[in-house]
Amino acid sequence: MLSSRFSQPATELIQKRFSCRVYQRRSLDAQKQQRITDIISSLSATPFNSHIRMKLLASSEQGHHNLRGLGTYGFIKNPPAFIAGAVRKSVKDMEDFGYLMELAVLHMTDLGLGTCWLGGSFTHSSFAKRIELADEELLPAVIAVGYISEEHYPPADWVRQLANARSRHKWEYLFFDGSFTQPISRETAGRYAIPLEMVRLAPSASNKQPWRVLRTDTGWHFYLQRTPGYGKGLASLVVHGDLQRIDMGIAMCHFAVTAQELGLTGHWQINPPELPVWTGQPEYIASWVEE
Ligand SMILES: Cc1cc2nc3c(=O)[nH]c(=O)nc-3n(C[C@H](O)[C@H](O)[C@H](O)COP(=O)(O)O)c2cc1C
Numbered sequence: 001m002l003s004s005r006f007s008q009p010a011t012e013l014i015q016k017r018f019s020c021r022v023y024q025r026r027s028l029d030a031q032k033q034q035r036i037t038d039i040i041s042s043l044s045a046t047p048f049n050s051h052i053r054m055k056l057l058a059s060s061e062q063g064h065h066n067l068r069g070l071g072t073y074g075f076i077k078n079p080p081a082f083i084a085g086a087v088r089k090s091v092k093d094m095e096d097f098g099y100l101m102e103l104a105v106l107h108m109t110d111l112g113l114g115t116c117w118l119g120g121s122f123t124h125s126s127f128a129k130r131i132e133l134a135d136e137e138l139l140p141a142v143i144a145v146g147y148i149s150e151e152h153y154p155p156a157d158w159v160r161q162l163a164n165a166r167s168r169h170k171w172e173y174l175f176f177d178g179s180f181t182q183p184i185s186r187e188t189a190g191r192y193a194i195p196l197e198m199v200r201l202a203p204s205a206s207n208k209q210p211w212r213v214l215r216t217d218t219g220w221h222f223y224l225q226r227t228p229g230y231g232k233g234l235a236s237l238v239v240h241g242d243l244q245r246i247d248m249g250i251a252m253c254h255f256a257v258t259a260q261e262l263g264l265t266g267h268w269q270i271n272p273p274e275l276p277v278w279t280g281q282p283e284y285i286a287s288w289v290e291e
Helices: 010-016 030-042 093-110 124-130 158-165 186-200 234-238 243-261
Strands: 052-058 081-088 114-118 142-146 175-177 179-183 211-216 219-224 266-269 283-290
Touching (some): 010 186, 010 243, 030 081, 081 093, 081 124, 093 243, 175 186, 179 211, 243 266, 243 283
8 A cells, every 4th residue: 555655754744845835837747747646546545434536637738728717816826736636425524535635745745746735715616627526525625736936945954944933833732641631741742742743743724723632541532623713704605625624634644654654553443532521622533542
C-alpha cells in the first residue's frame, strides 16, 4: 500500500507544507501529472472506510484554458492544477475525506509541489461537473497544486523558519492528560510528543485549529472544539461539507503517519472515554488505540 510511503520522513513533509497561494505560471509537466494520477489512484484506505475518489484537473502545456470556469475567487494565483475529491455520504465521511486528501497533500509536498486546501473559495458546480459528482456523493473541498512561486523561497533554512513561524495555539491549549483540565506536557506525552506536535502543524480551515486530544488509559481521543458560528451565515452559502470535521481528519492523518514512522502501532476506533458532561464540551470524533 502506497498510502504513507514517502521518500522523505513524514515529519519533514509536515514541516515543509504550507498553504501555497502563488504558483509559477507553468503547467505541470506530463511526467508529474502521471505521477500524481498514480498516487491519487493508489490512495483509498481511510480510518472508517468511507469511499473516496480523487481526480487531477490540470491545465494543458498550452495554457490554463482548460481550467477555465474552475473559479477560486482570486485567492489563489496561477494554479495549474487541482485535486478534486468526492466522498460517498457516510457517518465519518468528512473525517475520512480530510484524512485521505491530506495524505495526497503530503505526497505532493514529497514531489516538491505546493498545495492549498480550498474549502469555501471554489466554484462547487464546475468542479462537481468535472468529477461527475453522483447524488450520493459530496465534494467538500479541493486542493490547488503546482510549482511553488519563487517568491515563497526565503534564503537558507526556510523549512524550519516556516514551521516555527506558523501561528498555532500553544501545546497546553490543545493536548490533555486524563481530563480536559489537565494539559499534557511534552515530557509526559513521551514518544507521542512528536505525533502531537505534527497535529499542531496541521492546516485547518481559517486556521481555527479545532483539534483537541485527550490521553487516557484507553487511548488518544480526538475531539472537535467547534468555533461558535463558524460555517453559519454568509460563508456557509459556498460550503458543501463540514470543514471542521475535515480538519479533524487532517489532524488524524498527521498523527497516524507520524506514529507509524516512529514504530508506534495503533488503529482508529470509536471508543469515547467516560467524562463528566459540561456545556461547551468538545465533540468526540475518534480514538487512536495503541496496539
Ligand atoms: C478544510 C480547509 C479549508 C481551507 N479553505 C481555504 C480556502 O478556501 N481558501 C484559502 O485561501 N485557504 C484555505 N485553507 C487554508 C488555511 O487557511 C490554512 O491551512 C491555515 O491558515 C494555516 O496555514 P498553513 O496551511 O500555511 O499552515 C483551508 C484549509 C483547510 C484545512
